[in-house]
Amino acid sequence: MNKIYQAFQSITPNNIESIKEQAQLREGKVDIYMEPKRRSLYYKVCLIACVCVIGFSIFSLRKDHTVFATVGFDVNPSIELNIDEEEKVIEVLTYNDGGQKIIGDMKLEDSHVDVAVNALIGSMLKEGYIDELKNSLLISVIGDNKENNEKIRQRVSQDIDGLLKDYHVQGSIMSQNLQRTTALEDIAKKYHISIGKAELIQTLIEKKPTYTFENLKDLSVHDLNVLLISYDVNNIQVDGEVSTSQYLNQNQIKSLVEKDAKVTQPVYKEIQLDSEDGMIVYEVEFVKDGIEYEYELNALTGDILKKEIEKEKKSVSSKHLSESEAKTIAMNHMKVSQVEDYSIKKEYDDGVYEYKVELINGNKKYEYKIDAVEGTILDYEVEKITASSNQKRISYSKARSIALQHAKLSMNQVSDMDVELDDNHYEVSFKAKGYEYDYEINVFSGKIIDYEKEKDD
Amino acid sequence: MSNKEIDKLLLMLLDDDSSFEKLYEQTRVIVFAYIMSLVKNYDDSKDILQETYIKIYKASSSYQSMSKPLAWIYTIARNECYLYLRRQTYTEEYQDNVVLPMYMDKDTQLILENLFEILNEKERQVIIMHSLWGFKHHEIAKLLEISISTSLSCYHRGMKKMKKEMGINL
Incomplete structure (x- = not known):
């Protein structure tokens, strides 16, 4: 046997079990893009022969044709095709070395824009500017004739979608239709980017004012597309899903931060891709035991770039949970979606506002104390209650109204209303008009067993 | 296989x-x-x-x-x-x-060291693709985007270097 094979054989790891385990856990589908079979020579000749550009509103110096519109392509290199009224390429403009590499020695002038698009996409795939990881492409049709631009935009983006599918790449094509303005041109010139990319960045800045041209200009079109996911935009059409598979997924991010913070099952408030210093990062926010954590991680490597841990301040001014939120917290803890009956009271105890929730389910009574600000369960008890085979318990609210009726008061005249179930009677207590009332009511008959009315001090 | x-x-x-x-x-x-x-x-x-x-x-x-x-x-x-x-x-x-790995037997060490130190990346890749993967030179040429003659010469040059250094046929 081959000695080189033997050498590698002795050092190659064998861990099929762990691979199988991880493969089954891993979500999502993987598509493999293979180099397409070589096309015929005729096709190649055609490809080299034909790439073209779109024209627009100024006169091209090189030819007598008028530039009717410009079609811009951004992968990361940027290419612009100026075309004339017949949609033939008059001029090819490249923005950087990558653009020049894509063009290579192709002569696109004089060919129809569709043919040029075909050749450009082929070359972009071949040079590796589009693949299953970086699957974004930005098409910008720039010119004064809006209707016509729109037609070109639709046709070109459909063409490209088809072409990519031929190459087994699921592309995410952003396309836009814009008018050339001096403001946009100045920005594009200033940052050495294409007009199309300038418009895309402009759109993002409008959505999130903390973004600036400075920190977005170096991002690739693909990265910008990733940022765009978080926003609703209507001036840019996005066809096809942007691939984020080169980044870590949310579950990986979660396990990284949980490990770092040494917490389990925190409540996530935000996990979002964002941009920081020209790189794509995850912004993560979560809360555990009243402590708020904020992380920023490199989306590619998972390196933790920033973290902030802050104990939420308990203050009276903090927003309190509603009664129904408190009830939901208790029911989630009980793992039920409904209960037979319940009663809630908000109390102030040791500087903390808390909800006291009593819930009846089956022959059990659950008592919860829930922090009214943070929603954490401070204490809970479960107690068996006597059930009667032939008598139905009256509800908490019925007990309350029996007591109120007896005291000749209405609900809005009283404060500190509290109803508790104690074995086979309800204890109803409330305050009104300087008095404190206490009732004991039989849970089955609704009969008042005992009552007290004392001056409140 | x-x-x-x-x-x-x-x-x-x-x-x-x-x-x-x-x-x-x-x-x-x-x-x-x-x-x-x-x-x-x-x-x-x-x-x-x-x-x-x-x-x-x-x-x-x-x-x-x-x-x-x-x-x-x-x-x-x-x-x-x-x-x-x-x-x-x-x-x-x-x-x-x-x-390289910390521990390996002498033969393995010799082969790996030579593969990684004497050969350039292209030679190493072509040799592995040809003699381990069984790819033909025209296939290698396509996969690595090089010409068939480059693939052939990389292979022969690389094997010659290895032989000269190690004194054995691989």
């Missing part, structure tokens, strides 16, 4: 557990050799090997019968290597040093 058998294993991969094991057993050494030849770091290569097979498993649902299934596997391994290399440049951690 013939291309036909690998094709069959890939097609049955998700339905039959033993297919994946067989495929792994039959191909892991050549896949690892390829990854090592590109990445040159033993520890990282182990991770990439693992990731490659996870991807093979996940991608097998869309696999369609082909005459050269090894080229499909090669594509996945190559993508993983490139992803790794790109990340390294991104995080500026890239180190060009060769990192």
